[in-house]
Amino acid sequence: MSRYDVIILGGGPAGMRAAITARQHGLDVAVIDEGQRPGGQIYRAPSRDLQPHERAGATDLAQGERLRAAVAESGAHLLTRHRAWAAAPGIRVDCIAPDGPISLEADALILATGTIERVIPMPGLTLPGVIGLAAATILLKAHAVVPGGPTVVAGVGPLLYAVAAGIGKAGGRVAAVVDLLAPSEWAGALLGLISRPDLLARGAGWMAGLRRAGVPIHHRATLAAIHGGRGVEAVEIAPVAADWSMIPGGPQSRIAAASVAVGHGLVPATEFARLMGVAHRYDAARGGWVPEVSEDGRAGENLYIAGDCAGVSGAAAAELAGSLAGLGVARDLGRISDDTYEKLTARLRPSLRRAQRFGWTISAMMALRPGLACGIAPKTIVCRCEDISRQAIDNAVAGGVRHVNQLKSTTRCGMGPCQGRSCADAAAEIVAANTGLSREAVGIWTPRVPLRPIPLEIALGDFTYADIPWPPMLPA
Amino acid sequence: MHDTLVVGGGVMGCAVALHLARAGQRVVLLEKGGLCMQASGVNAGTLAIQIKRAALIPYALRGWEMWSDARQWLGSDAGFHQVGGVTLAFTQEEAEMLAERMEARRRNGAPIEMVGSNRARELEPGLSDKPVLASWCALDGYASSNELGMLFRAALANADVEVREFASVDAIDRLSGGYTARTLAGPVSASRVVLAGGMWLEALLKRDFGIHIPLICRVNQVSVTERMPPIMRRVVGVATGQLTLKQSQNGTVIIGGGWQGKGDPERGGYEVIPENLIGNLRLASYAVPALRKARVVRTWLGLEGNTEDAMPIVGELPGAPNAFVIGGVRGGFTIGPFMGMLLAQHILGQQPEMPIFDPTRAIVPSPSAAGKTTRRPDSAS
Numbered sequence: 001m002s003r004y005d006v007i008i009l010g011g012g013p014a015g016m017r018a019a020i021t022a023r024q025h026g027l028d029v030a031v032i033d034e035g036q037r038p039g040g041q042i043y044r045a046p047s048r049d050l051q052p053h054e055r056a057g058a059t060d061l062a063q064g065e066r067l068r069a070a071v072a073e074s075g076a077h078l079l080t081r082h083r084a085w086a087a088a089p090g091i092r093v094d095c096i097a098p099d100g101p102i103s104l105e106a107d108a109l110i111l112a113t114g115t116i117e118r119v120i121p122m123p124g125l126t127l128p129g130v131i132g133l134a135a136a137t138i139l140l141k142a143h144a145v146v147p148g149g150p151t152v153v154a155g156v157g158p159l160l161y162a163v164a165a166g167i168g169k170a171g172g173r174v175a176a177v178v179d180l181l182a183p184s185e186w187a188g189a190l191l192g193l194i195s196r197p198d199l200l201a202r203g204a205g206w207m208a209g210l211r212r213a214g215v216p217i218h219h220r221a222t223l224a225a226i227h228g229g230r231g232v233e234a235v236e237i238a239p240v241a242a243d244w245s246m247i248p249g250g251p252q253s254r255i256a257a258a259s260v261a262v263g264h265g266l267v268p269a270t271e272f273a274r275l276m277g278v279a280h281r282y283d284a285a286r287g288g289w290v291p292e293v294s295e296d297g298r299a300g301e302n303l304y305i306a307g308d309c310a311g312v313s314g315a316a317a318a319e320l321a322g323s324l325a326g327l328g329v330a331r332d333l334g335r336i337s338d339d340t341y342e343k344l345t346a347r348l349r350p351s352l353r354r355a356q357r358f359g360w361t362i363s364a365m366m367a368l369r370p371g372l373a374c375g376i377a378p379k380t381i382v383c384r385c386e387d388i389s390r391q392a393i394d395n396a397v398a399g400g401v402r403h404v405n406q407l408k409s410t411t412r413c414g415m416g417p418c419q420g421r422s423c424a425d426a427a428a429e430i431v432a433a434n435t436g437l438s439r440e441a442v443g444i445w446t447p448r449v450p451l452r453p454i455p456l457e458i459a460l461g462d463f464t465y466a467d468i469p470w471p472p473m474l475p476a
Numbered sequence: 477m478h479d480t481l482v483v484g485g486g487v488m489g490c491a492v493a494l495h496l497a498r499a500g501q502r503v504v505l506l507e508k509g510g511l512c513m514q515a516s517g518v519n520a521g522t523l524a525i526q527i528k529r530a531a532l533i534p535y536a537l538r539g540w541e542m543w544s545d546a547r548q549w550l551g552s553d554a555g556f557h558q559v560g561g562v563t564l565a566f567t568q569e570e571a572e573m574l575a576e577r578m579e580a581r582r583r584n585g586a587p588i589e590m591v592g593s594n595r596a597r598e599l600e601p602g603l604s605d606k607p608v609l610a611s612w613c614a615l616d617g618y619a620s621s622n623e624l625g626m627l628f629r630a631a632l633a634n635a636d637v638e639v640r641e642f643a644s645v646d647a648i649d650r651l652s653g654g655y656t657a658r659t660l661a662g663p664v665s666a667s668r669v670v671l672a673g674g675m676w677l678e679a680l681l682k683r684d685f686g687i688h689i690p691l692i693c694r695v696n697q698v699s700v701t702e703r704m705p706p707i708m709r710r711v712v713g714v715a716t717g718q719l720t721l722k723q724s725q726n727g728t729v730i731i732g733g734g735w736q737g738k739g740d741p742e743r744g745g746y747e748v749i750p751e752n753l754i755g756n757l758r759l760a761s762y763a764v765p766a767l768r769k770a771r772v773v774r775t776w777l778g779l780e781g782n783t784e785d786a787m788p789i790v791g792e793l794p795g796a797p798n799a800f801v802i803g804g805v806r807g808g809f810t811i812g813p814f815m816g817m818l819l820a821q822h823i824l825g826q827q828p829e830m831p832i833f834d835p836t837r838a839i840v841p842s843p844s845a846a847g848k849t850t851r852r853p854d855s856a857s
Contacts, residue, residue: 086750094750103750277746400629402642406510409517409622412726417702417773446776449748453702453771460758460768465566465606468762469755471735473716474806475786476530476577 004030004077006329007093007106009084009272012040013315014307014322015112016071021326022110023074025335030077030104032084032095038071039064040114041134042315044141054144060315061141067319079104085450087272091302096452101459108302108329111273112322113309115266115287118425119155120372121380124226124235125262133159133263137166146172147259152235154178154223155263157366158203163261165206168213175257177210177217178237180244180264180372181365192361195354196316222372223262224252232259245371265366267425268309274447276303282439285364286311288425289444296345297325304328312366314359320352373429382430383423385416393427397434403443404428417453420445478504478638480823481657481666483645483680485509486516487809488802489672490628491816492823494549497635499824504638504664506645506657508676511632512625515674518778519809520698520732521621522720523556524711525586526563526578526613528807531787533584535830539811543619549813551634552627554619557725561616561711562596564607564763571609574715578611588613602708602764616711618722618730621809640664648684655799668798668823675741675781677803685796689789689838691781691804695739696732697748697756699775703727707766714759721760729770731760737777745777782806789835790819801835 006022008015011033022029031038037045043064046055055061071078079097086094091109095102117134119125131139131147133155139145140163150173153164164174193200210217224238224246235257239250266287270280273291278299280289290311293299297306304325307318324345331341376382378391388411396411404427407413413427414420420427424445431442478501482493485507497503511517523543528536546554563578565571578588588611596610597603632639646658648669655669673680678691704727712721719733735756739745753775761767783789783804788811793799802819805811821828 086748088747101754277743396626399626400641401510401626403510406513406625409513410626412622415700415774417771419773448774448776449750449753450772450775453773455771456701456757456761457768459754459772460761463758465762468758469751470716471718471752471755473718474734476580476717 001103001105002030004028004104004106005333006108006110007032007091007104008110008112009087009093010040010112010114010307010309011035011038011071011078011080012112012114012307012318013043013067014318014325015040015110016067017319017322018110018112018306018326019076020070020074021323022329023076025326025330027330027333027335029074030079030106031071032079032082032093032104034083035080037080038068038078041137043067044138046144047142050144083452084272085452085454087275089276096454096458100461107333108304109276110304110306110325110329111309112307112318113269113272115308115312116269116421118264118267118368119262119422120264120368120426121376121382122223122225123377123380124228124232126381126384127226127228127232128230129228129232129259130226131259131261133163133261136163136261140166140170144170146170147261149173149259150175150257151259151261152176152178152223152255152257153261154235156180156265157263158362159263161203161206161210164215165209168209168215174210174213174215176237176255177215178221178223179217179219180222180240182220185365189361189365193358196358199358222246223260226260232257235260241371243371244369246375264372265368266308266312266363268311270309271447271451273299273305273309274444275449275451276300278303278305280444283311284367284439285360286313287363287366288368295349296328297321298328302329302332312359312363313356314362317352317355317359320348320355323348324352368425368429370429370433373426374433376426376430382426383413383416385418385422386412388413390430393430394434397431401431402435402437404431404445405443407431408445414445419448419451477654478502478664478666480668480670481506481655481664482670482672483648483657484672484674484676485511485628485639485641486514486672486674487512487624487812488816489670490632491813492670492672492802492819493637494628494631494635495817495820496823497632497637499820504666505632505640506643506659506664507639507641508644510625510641511628511639512621515778515780516809516812517621517625518698518776519621519696520720520730521555521618521809522711522722522732523618523810524561524613524616524713524720526561526581526588526611526616527713527717527720528581528810529786530577530580530584532805532811533581533586535811535814537585538830539814540615542813542817543810546619550627551631554627555623555725556617556619558615558617559710559722560599560612560614561713562591562600562603563611563713563715564596564603565609565715566606566762568608570715574609574611577715586613587615600708600710600712602766603712604763604765606762618711618724645680650796668800670800670802670819670823672802674803675779677781677801679741681801685793685799687793688840689783689804689835690840691783693740694734694780694782694806695737695745696778696780697735697737697752697775698730698732698778699753699756699772700731701729701767701770702773704729704770708764712763714763719756719759719763721764729767731756733759739777739779741779745779748775748777780806780808783838788815788833789838790815790832791822791834794836794839804838
């Protein structure tokens with residue numbers, strides 16, 4: 001079993017910066033990441049096969065390359081293509097590595113697992129040609145691939161415009177942007193966004209580019225349905241009220257499309273934090289369930305949580321939070337004194353607060369509003385792994401279900417290979433709406449290992465009967 | 477004032493409540509979480525006569541009968557499937573153990589026959605060529621433990637049992653003519669009380685009755701694969717009792733056998749032990765090699781509270797008239813409904829169909845009292 005001073009789960013901006021910082025103070029560091037190269041989603045590395053001109057669609061490339069170079073030089077062990085499936089206090093992390101299962105141990109753990117994308121289902125979501133906004137950014141950044149056009153880009157948040165602009169830049173065709181927010185809501189957020197004029201200008205540039213290209217932008221609108229037979233053929237868009245519920249009898253329009261990129265905000269990826277026993281609270285404005293951490297990201301003994309997985313706050317804040325977590329571990333493991341820690345962190349905290357102000361403004365705009373999930377039609381599939389419809393969830397609640405764990409066991413909603421990551425929010429919203437309980441009260445699914453499916457062929461290895469570690473036998 | 481207050485909504489508490497209500501009692505049931513969300517709902521659902529304690533075979537057969545007849549008393553078949561089961565021995569030593577253990581069960585009425593490895597593979601073509609001997613029981617099967625809470629909720633409502641879920645009991649007070657449970661939503665009173673708290677029974681008895689029945693906390697790991705094409709059709713076990721394996725109707729394969737994780741009554745099951753998960757999966761794939769093509773999607777933990785002898789405690793508490801206890805047995809899913817019926821018969825003043833299990837045998841002097849009598853002069857305070 002390999003042993004390190006600190007294991008960092010996730011090689012995005014928070015994880016890379018935590019690794020660099022921890023290395024600066026002499027710690028032996030392992031960074032575990034599923035990807036081919038570090039970067040996470042925002043700084044996802046372009047495939048090595050791409051020609052330079054093919055990388056044009058990749059926003060944030062320069063900063064990503066700078067961080068990748070710095071983390072590579074730092075001397076941290078970069079365990080890419082490692083899929084972590086369990087973590088336990090102690091600290092122990094179990095992974096499927098490219099050549100089989102491994103267990104790692106460390107004195108401290110930093111969770112920098114980022115977010116997962118929320119998609120509230122609508123009819124047609126499972127048609128071929130429908131992808132998430134996050135998936136669209138992966139296609140663009142890593143592979144310079146555009147979805148087959150024309151593409152409808154729908155949902156909420158800056159990613160909407162980043163994807164639409166990226167598709168245009170990479171040579172694709174955007175049929176329409178369908179934005180849940182009103183222009184006034186974007187304008188109303190300006191005060192919180194002004195702290196990052198560079199990002200603000202970039203966003204304005206995306207919008208202007210779309211307008212120049214004649215891409216229609218539908219505000220306060222949603223995808224009522226995606227139509228098609230063997231693939232996407234058209235979408236039906238409908239106006240929404242301020243709570244994102246479809247306005248009954250509102251004018252619907254049909255837009256021809258061959259693909260759809262849709263996303264309804266980012267949700268902190270908290271499975272590892274929950275597995276480690278960290279308490280969580282529900283905060284819609286930070287993306288949903290967030291772990292209870294100190295300002296410096298401390299979540300427990302030798303445990304830190306940094307970046308968007310501690311509450312969506314954006315890449316700039318993630319880097320700063322990563323630095324703070326790296327310093328926290330260096331102090332906890334006795335590599336720097338309390339005084340040095342205070343001195344170094346005092347410089348970071350104001351920058352972090354400034355970055356968070358921007359990030360939290362964005363995440364508050366993306367906060368899920370109740371009308372979206374409430375409007376899911378009875379026959380629409382909510383849990384696509386297990387084919388569980390809205391109607392089945394309604395029936396379960398009518399039969400007495402009041403907690404998402406009860407929903408899971410009685411309907412199998414959330415029991416499939418994605419382990420509930422895709423449907424968790426929609427299912428919980430429906431249970432909360434139908435029971436009148438809060439999201440806190442209806443709870444969150446108990447995390448279950450393996451957090452990613454484990455292929456037995458790899459996990460079991462070659463063994464003989466004698467290699468089975470028999471537990472003590474019980475009386476017959 | 478109710479006739480009976482049941483504390484604990486697992487399979488046993490629900491079954492007692494149901495039978496008492498059907499006999500005309502006014503019953504209230506308090507459950508700190510949801511019905512059957514602990515061991516009763518998260519066990520592997522195996523109804524295998526071959527893995528039951530020899531001494532409990534007559535009870536297991538009646539429990540099995542009740543599951544096969546669930547539509548009659550529960551209002552649903554509860555996913556009951558009788559598929560038959562094979563139990564395997566992989567070594568000569570295990571073969572001897574298997575023969576001996578199955579003979580003991582057979583003597584107590586279990587319809588089990590010993591079969592050779594070829595016959596075992598005819599019965600279950602998914603088996604590897606590793607077994608040297610096997611036993612066969614046509615009764616073995618499974619039910620959907622995960623649906624049990626939903627089914628009991630409906631059945632109890634139909635029987636006019638007042639069910640309060642997410643209702644923790646802060647204390648049970650003995651009052652003149654009965655018992656009162658203090659809950660956040662106010663007191664709940666009844667002439668008698670049934671304690672059916674599973675692993676949480678020990679703390680309940682200690683806190684409210686000053687009675688110490690130590691329970692061994694078994695934290696059982698159960699795993700499930702993705703849906704697969706059919707790879708097996710029977711329940712498969714091993715001589716030592718440390719494997720239960722079957723493919724459910726939806727194609728997932730459920731793998732159990734009592735491999736341990738970490739947990740306690742305060743925190744519940746909180747950590748899967750990866751070595752035990754891998755060990756359990758290795759054993760399963762040793763028996764049914766097609767499992768090597770599977771992906772495991774979920775492992776979960778259930779807390780089982782076993783008495784020292786792992787036998788049931790079902791009956792009245794000494795020194796606490798009209799207070800009853802039920803639980804303590806290993807593998808309570810199969811026999812749970814029958815145990816509940818037996819206790820209901822006892823409470824109703826009828827002769828229980830089979831002898832119940834006096835809890836007195838499991839009581840030990842309370843730790844504080846024990847501390848006083850056994851303290852050595854040199855022990856630290």
